[in-house]
Amino acid sequence: MTTVKTGPPQDRSDALPASGTRTYVRLWLSQWLACAAVSFTVFALELNIYVDFDPIWLIVIGYAILFVPFPILSPFAGAFVDRYGHRRALLISNIGTLLNLMVLVVVMVTGVGGALYAVSAAGISTIFRTLQLAAIESVVPLLVPKRHYGRANGPRMLMTATFVLAGPLFSYLLLSVAAPVTIVLAECLLVVLAIYVVVTSRIPVVKRPDGDAPHQSLRMDVVDAWRHLRLRRGLLTMVGFLALVSGTLGALEPASSGAVLGFSPDGGAIVVSTSCWLGMVVATILMVFWGVPRKLVMSGLLGAGLVFALALCAAAFRPDLILMSAGGFIAMGSLAVIIASFQTVIHLKIQPHLLGRVFGLKNTSVTLSHIVGDVGAIALGVAFLSSDFSYVGRPPGEGWDDVSSPILAAFIGDGPGRGWALVIMLIGVGVAAVVALLATRSRGLRRLEEDLPDVIPDDQPRQSTEDLAPVGATEPAPGRQSV
Incomplete structure (x- = not known):
């Protein structure tokens, strides 16, 4: 691994705030703690819509409240960030999340409401997260030198996946020593810390170009970003590949369980799940110290994508606990490289005034794909697999518990859970096939780094802070006074 290549050295004394990198680290750590704490609410409250809600329509409502608002609102959240700034977006997100958690504490203490309100509180926090993610993803070029983009993007996956993977373990440990209301109160303190960091940080602002009409609607802002992205086929293909990987993750959640x-x-x-999380942590540490792969597309996206696919196939090959843990460790480590490489390419190829909207569109595509994969795998299990992983309506021994084909049994074994093992193996084969197809047939993706120039040719972009003149302001000529 290596860091992103840069151009020839230049005088960059006025390019970025002197403490820009430190500011980004403080922002990221505080927002990660806030995001992880809110994500942990579902585990702290022991919410399970498939158990707590009995009628199917209640399950649908609970699922929609938790997941559907995010892909719908993400593009508009990105447009808000581009128009009104990262500081304002982060403050609204954090303050709204804090108020929501405080109301949840009152509900828990008084005993008013129930599982549906708890799910609603988690859904509201998800809405505020659209602003948080769009802001923290797009702020990197405003604070971090270009040569450190890869390192700054290395921990990106930790932002949203930490408590999804490590949540069961942490919930078991915390709930054994503290009540759920105490845990939620601790979450409130972490969000207060995030608000303090945002208030005390100097975050640069980006001036919109003259052609970007300030009076147009947020919807038109999103359309402008979509048109910009669509004209760059390699970037759009890259977003599609990331959406495919996200859909794969959605399907793997019920399949691996x-x-x-x-x-x-x-x-x-x-x-x-803990092994998967550790794989992601190890990959993150390596990228923070050594950076992302030098060839972001071929080695970072497609190379790590192939490793991801092969790890899935290996984990599903006559699976046991050790094999599944090792496969998950490698797969999630590879996924962290995919995400960091994608983020770095976007920061290099997209102008700063469009980054919020582009990341909002990315978040929509990957979340919709994740939902489709998750719901599709659950529907597959309901339609064909019973709770003991045999076909519905058939006793054990006539379904997936008894693999009659010796060829199939040689790959997935013979016993409980083998139907899901076959699903995991087919997913891995499918992802590997897509990677091979893109690597050989998609010229726009393969040559993306060469064909699209970096929007920031210097090692650091010329950006202003909120206390200085906006980006694009010119220095007065020698001997002339500025007005």
Whole structure:
């Protein structure tokens, strides 16, 4: 691994705030703690819409409240960031999240409401997260030198995946020593810390170009960003590939749980998810110290994508707890490289005044794909696999518990959970096929780094802070006074 290549050295004394990198680190850490804390609410409250809600229509409502608002609102959140600034977006997000958590504490103490309100509170926090993610993803070029983009993007996956993967373990540990209301109160303190960091940080602002009409609607802002992205086929293909990977993750959530629970008790699922999280952490540490791969597309996106696919196939090959844990460790580590490489390419190729909207569109595409993969895998399980992973309506021994084909049994074994193992293996084969197709047939993606010039040719972009003149302001000529 290496850091992003830069151009020839130049005088950059006025390019970025002197403490820009430190400011970004403080922002990222505080926002990560706030985001992770809010994500942990679902585990702290022991919410499970498939258990707490009985009628199917209540399950649908609960799922929609938790997940649907994010892809709908993300593009507009990105447009808000581009128009009104990162500081304002982060403050609105954090303050709104804090108020929502405080109301949830009152509800928990008084006993008013129930599971539906708890799900609603988690959904409201998800809405505020659209602003948070669009702001923190797009602020990198305003604070971090170009040569450190890869390092800054290395921890990106930790922002949203930490408590999804490590949540079961942390919930077990925390709930054994503290009440849920105490945990939510601790979350409020972390959000207060995030607000303090935003208030005390100098965050640069970006001046919109003259052609970007300030009076047009947020919807038109989003349309402008979509048109800009569509004209660059390699970038759009890259977003599509990331959406495919996200859909794969959505399908893997029920599939991996089904496979593990087929041959291991509940503790096995915690072991596998924790191993996945550790793989992501190790990859993040490596990228923070050494940077992303030099060839962002071929090595970072497609190369790590191939490793991701092969790890899935290996984990599903006659799976047991050790094999699933090792496969998950490698797969999630590879996924962290994919995400960091994608983020770095976007920062290099998209103008700063469009970054919020582009990341908003990216968040919409990957979230919709994730939902489709998740719901599709759940529907597959309901339609064909019973709770013991045999076909619905058939006793154990006539479904996936008894693999009659010796060829198939040689790959996935014979026993509980083997139907889900086959699903995981097919997903891995499919992702590998897509990677091979893109690497050989998609010229726009393969040559993206060469064909699209970096929008920031210097090592650091010329940006202003909120206390200085806006970006694009010119210095007065020698001997002349500025008015």
